[in-house]
Amino acid sequence: MEIKDIxxxxxxxxxxxxxxxxxxxxxxxxxxxxxxxxxxxxxxxVQRAREYLGDRMKIATVIGFPNGYMTAKAKAFETEDAIxxxxxxxxxxINVGLLKAGETDSVAEEIRMVRKAAEGRILKVIIETCLLTxxxxxxxxxxxxxxxxxxxxxxxxxxxxxATFRDVELLRKNVGPGVGVKASGGISTLEDAEKFIxxxxxxxxxxxxxKIAKERGV
Numbered sequence: 565m566e567i568k569d570i571x572x573x574x575x576x577x578x579x580x581x582x583x584x585x586x587x588x589x590x591x592x593x594x595x596x597x598x599x600x601x602x603x604x605x606x607x608x609x610v611q612r613a614r615e616y617l618g619d620r621m622k623i624a625t626v627i628g629f630p631n632g633y634m635t636a637k638a639k640a641f642e643t644e645d646a647i648x649x650x651x652x653x654x655x656x657x658i659n660v661g662l663l664k665a666g667e668t669d670s671v672a673e674e675i676r677m678v679r680k681a682a683e684g685r686i687l688k689v690i691i692e693t694c695l696l697t698x699x700x701x702x703x704x705x706x707x708x709x710x711x712x713x714x715x716x717x718x719x720x721x722x723x724x725x726x727a728t729f730r731d732v733e734l735l736r737k738n739v740g741p742g743v744g745v746k747a748s749g750g751i752s753t754l755e756d757a758e759k760f761i762x763x764x765x766x767x768x769x770x771x772x773x774x775k776i777a778k779e780r781g782v
Contacts, residue, residue, distance in 0.1 A: 565758045567773075567782055568599070573761060574768045575624055575653075575746070577604040579721065585612060594774050595621050598782070601767060602653055607646050614650025624653035624688075627678060630722035632657030632692070636674035643681035653686040654678065655746075655769075657720060658704070660695050668703060675711040688715035688746050688767070693735075694725030701731065702738055709740035715767060719749035726750030729763055736764030 576595045578587060588609045595603045602622035605613055610625050617623065625646045628639045636659075643654055656678050662670045679687055689711075691704045708716045716735050718727040726749020735745045747760040748769025757773055 565761065567754060567777055567780070570754060570757050570761065570768070570773055571598045571600050571777060573766065574600045574757075574770055574773050575602045575604040575655075575748075576600040576774050577721075577748075577769050577771050579604065579606060579626060579629070585609060588613060589616060591771065591774075592617055592621065594778070598774050598777050600774065604653075604655060604769060607642065607649070607651075610646055610651050611649040622652040623650060624655055624686075625651045626690075626720075627654055627656040628659075629655075629657055630720040632659050632690070633661060634659075636670075636677050639674055640677040640681040643678050647681070647683055647685060651685065653688065654682045655688040655690055655717060657690045657692065660692055663691075663696070663700055663704065668707060671704075672707050672711055675707065675713060679711060679713065686715070687713045688717045689713045690717040690720055690748075692720060692723050693718045693728070693731045694723045698734065701734060705735060705738035705743075709743050713743065715744040715746045717746040717748055717767075717769065719769075721749040721769065723749070727760065727765075729759060732760055732763045732765050 602624045604624040627642045628634045727747035744766035746767040747765040751770040752772045
């Protein structure tokens with residue numbers, strides 16, 4: 565697989581709490597140069613990024629990030645604000661505690677509320693696989709499919725672990741045909757990126773692949 569084909573599946577991501585507008589502007593520039601799928605940035609920079617990018621690049625942002633334990637109403641409000649500021653794609657974090665308590669209906673409801681607030685934009689549901697049992701991962705495959713999200717996403721990148729080959733394969737086999745899989749967290753080599761794609765990941769959440777492309781002068 566050529567690096568340009570990998571880059572086309574990357575959400576070029578910067579979510580560090582200390583990132584500045586100058587940092588965000590740099591990844592926006594890189595995303596344009598290397599033709600990534602989107603930039604994934606903190607909500608506070610979405611409006612400025614939209615003004616800077618115009619319609620040249622998709623903008624993704626995160627909701628309920630990184631812990632997911634905000635109320636469903638708060639997540640819906642965050643989503644509405646992000647859309648009004650120009651976000652094209654929403655990456656929301658589920659309430660893992662509710663899932664582990666068996667309150668699956670509540671998890672489904674918050675996804676439903678964010679789905680409605682996203683007004684037809686792409687919705688990716690972050691389930692934080694490093695915290696889940698296989699049974700819980702399978703439950704979320706069902707819920708994400710039923711609630712018509714566009715992607716199930718492995719990780720925030722802020723948990724105790726990121727994407728694994730096993731998890732991506734498990735998610736791909738168990739979500740519905742209309743649901744994509746996004747691998748995120750710890751993707752640092754072209755070889756790993758290509759393997760994740762081969763296992764069924766339609767998107768990759770990473771900044772490292774663009775850095776590699778820059779280093780290689782692609």
